[in-house]
Amino acid sequence: MLEATGIKPVITDNKACLVLYSGGLDSILACRVIQEQGVRVTAVQFITPFFGGSLKGREGNHVRAVFEKYGITLEVVDISDEYLKMLKKPPHGYGKYMNPCIDCKILMIRNAVRLLNRFGASFIATGEVLGQRPMSQRRDALGVIERDSGANGLLVRPLSALHFSATDAERAGLIDRRRLLSIAGRGRKEQIALAERYGIEGYPAPAGGCVLADPIISRRLKRLFRLYPAMDAGDCVLARVGRHFILPDNSWLVVGRNQRENTRILSMWRENDRVLELDGGPGPSVLWRYVSKPLEAMNLAAGILCRYARLKEEPGRVRFSGFKSEEDVIIETMSVGQEIVEEYRI
Ligand code: SF4
Incomplete structure (x- = not known):
């Protein structure tokens, strides 16, 4: 050896x-x-x-x-x-x-x-x-x-x-x-x-556990490795933050759960990622990666954001930005239902 x-x-x-x-x-x-x-x-x-x-x-x-x-x-x-x-x-x-x-x-x-x-x-x-x-x-x-x-x-x-x-x-x-x-x-x-x-003091308590032994993160990583065999260290770090969805075009949507995660997710933006945010209102930050058919999946991505922005009856205006060759786009859509969340969440 x-x-x-x-x-x-x-x-x-x-x-x-x-x-x-x-x-x-x-x-x-x-x-x-x-x-x-x-x-x-x-x-x-x-x-x-x-x-x-x-x-x-x-x-x-x-x-x-x-x-x-x-x-x-x-x-x-x-x-x-x-x-x-x-x-x-x-x-x-x-x-x-x-x-x-x-x-x-x-x-x-x-x-x-x-x-x-x-x-x-x-x-x-x-x-x-x-x-x-x-x-x-x-x-x-x-x-x-x-x-x-x-x-x-x-x-x-x-x-x-x-x-x-x-x-x-x-x-x-x-x-x-x-x-x-x-x-x-x-x-x-x-x-x-x-x-x-x-005389060693203030040492940390035994760690809560390795993220690789976490059933939810493990399942997610397995799915992501299958979909994106070339995924890199940055992808793996992203896989540990927020809520995750795989959309029908096999793109990956990551939704922040709180302010700290929103900031973290945005800090991981890279070329070819889109950023989604609610236009003119509070809501989660969303990163959309490995997008292959943006026009087909945009409505769904925006609807997922609206759900976590807690929009119920009224439509939300969602801004798509961050993609180098595109102008910002705003679309108006309704929040998706629980069954859609369950279908695409990983
Ligand atoms: S993979 Fe196993 S050995 Fe490595 S850090 Fe996690 S629990 Fe420890």
Whole structure:
């Protein structure tokens, strides 16, 4: 598998480590346990269309905040395109929904392996805990992740290390195995006690869940991938905001649910998208993408907007704008009924 990744890492005697950082307690603890041994730690946080995206554009502030709060030196690395490619066809398959947990971990660790030289590091650590997650933290899955990421022998899991054989970093004396831990299972008690011992405070509660394991978003993504095989990271980010509809010409309509989403949706406009807004009144912002037959689907798109602008008896004037070669167009239409919403909503 090393050949397949094009990477041939070898252990060096640099007392430096890259730690995969998610912002959660386990990754903070992994950094701490390694730092405690006098090893220089650089934490790496990956951005994909499905996690870490909120850091985009404010990476500097985030890096400073993590250092001030936890004393951890952080690098933020965007792997969106590579992630999306993997997500469309994960070699180890999906979990219950669109979560490709094993390949997700493989991809992140493989990227960390590629970064070893850049940061002068000689091994990688993660906050993974044996048996904590059903899909990606079983013993066999952890073995597959190590092998297929090209990190064989270089991957230390400091929180669970004593459940595994010694890694090259331990054998080379870069870290002392006796000071690594044997946490396993789903409980959090040991991690919380460890956090107290290290004086780590204000760490986030365990995350509510990955968007790729969300049944509604997963179903939507599946449909969108089928319709638009070339969809990109920007499309995936858009798929997470607002209400979504596929119209008869296979175009994609996204309707903001509140002011924050309206602003977000408009910020994602790009060439060839149309923007729909109620002319002269309050209503949601709507982005219309991959439009192939605008004249056929316009009335329906405007009717959907009117429904969410809560127009009932009276018609709404909907402005279509934003398309480079067209003048703004205004059409007047009635709100669609619930059955139409259900027919086209994804
Ligand atoms: S839950 Fe989401 S972020 Fe975590 S490993 Fe699975 S796909 Fe990746």
